[in-house]
Amino acid sequence: MAVTGYRRPNTANHSIMFSSDDSPSPSPMETTTPINIAAVRGGQNDVGTTVIRQDNTTQRFYIHSMVDNQWRDPITIEGLDPPPSKNTSFAALQAPNSSTIQIFYTAENNTMYDASGTADDESWRMGRLASDTRYGVLVSPNSGFAATPWVVENNDREYSFRVYYIDRTTQFVQELAYDSRGSWAGTTVRFSRASDRGKVALAWVRASNFSYTENQVLHVFYQDQRANLVHVPGYDGEWDFAENSETLGTLVEGTYLAANIMQDTVATNNTVRIMWVSPANRLTLLRGKGASPKVVRGFQPRGTFTNPIDAVGLPESRNVAIAAVRGGSIASVPVGEELRVYYQSLQTPQSIVEIGWNRQSWYTVGLVA
Helix, strand or coil, X not given: CCCCCECCCECCCCECCEXXXXXXXXXXXXXXXXXXXXEEECCCCCCCEEEXXXXXXXCCEEEEEEECCEECCCXXXXXXXXXXXXXXXXXXXXXXXXXXXXXXXXCCCCEEEEEEECCCCCECEECCHHHHCCCCCEECCCCECEEEEEECCCCCCCEXXXXXXXXXXXXXXXXXXXXXXXXXXXXXXXXXXXXXXXXXXXXXXXXXXXXXXXXXXXXXXXXXXXXXXXXXXXXXXXXXXXXXXEEEEEXXXXXXXXXXXXXXXXXXXXXXXEEEECCCCCEEEEEEECCCCCCCCCCCCCCCCCCCEECCCCCCCECCXXXXXXXXXEEEEEECCEEEEEEEECCCCCCEEEEEECCCXXXXXXXXX
16 A cells, blocks of 8 residues: 555665655644644563653643553542643653653753653652763753653663663764663763654563563664654664664654564564654554564574555455544553554544554554544
8 A cells, every 4th residue: 555645665775755845735723733642561460561651732741541441530640740741742662561650851941851750649759860970961852852761780670761862963873871870871882873853762682581681672663863763773772773674765844753573572574664744634654673683593684674654545444444644642661462553533633542453454453633
């Protein structure tokens, strides 16, 4: 199924180009105020999916949690000091088998802060990211950042964290690490310069055979200064930008991204997806291979992604909802052997719609709120 506004990729450089001449007519929902969204899932039977959203007109965050396949009434996150800026990009993570959720946001001065809490508690606790980094993590305005669990060797066998953001001054994509000593610090890892309104998305592959530290893979996606969608995989925290980075085509500048990976037991057949809302307000994705050359001998990280796939137009799709905001906020989580994707609904623009994929087809599950 062809994707509106795109040409077929140049197989020499795996580029998928967006043509402004093919842009769809203006959306009737162009004036809709975007809702910013994050989604997490802890991986336990009793820890379901949690969707966090920011109110259109205030600085408040709201939590929507699923219990027994039912969405609870939303609760407001309290205790964020300083408060988030209005319509801020934010990131969230939840480590496997944990009920604690971490959120990362920017205040009015673009400084990054963190807080933690649970899906059923409105009183959250501020973290130490800002103070540990001397309030020096300044994020490019209108950009988007992403966070993920990470495993480092420590006696407590607790998860570490990584955050990737676009620096306000340099426009480089930078890495922040929460280390085994329990403090935040900037690292020396620095990706290429990004669009000042670019968004970052991550897909994390846990260690092969679910060992504790070995053969982790982190797929980083972001938009560079030419509006190219860039993919860089890292293996066990090692980055070879010259060998492994690739561009996957161009997107409308500022498009929000969501990434996810379906992981098998031995990390040999992982499928990674990068998703966004197209200029035609449709769920669109690229599908690639997420293996590690440390596990799969001879695996070549570059050149594995498909052409863009219009999930709405696939013959096997069932009534996939149209989004309200082209390029708008999008989030995704794995649920068992399936995926769930969340974005703002065209039919009810103040609501978030849940889209499912069951390994055979895409379909609309229903409204979150």
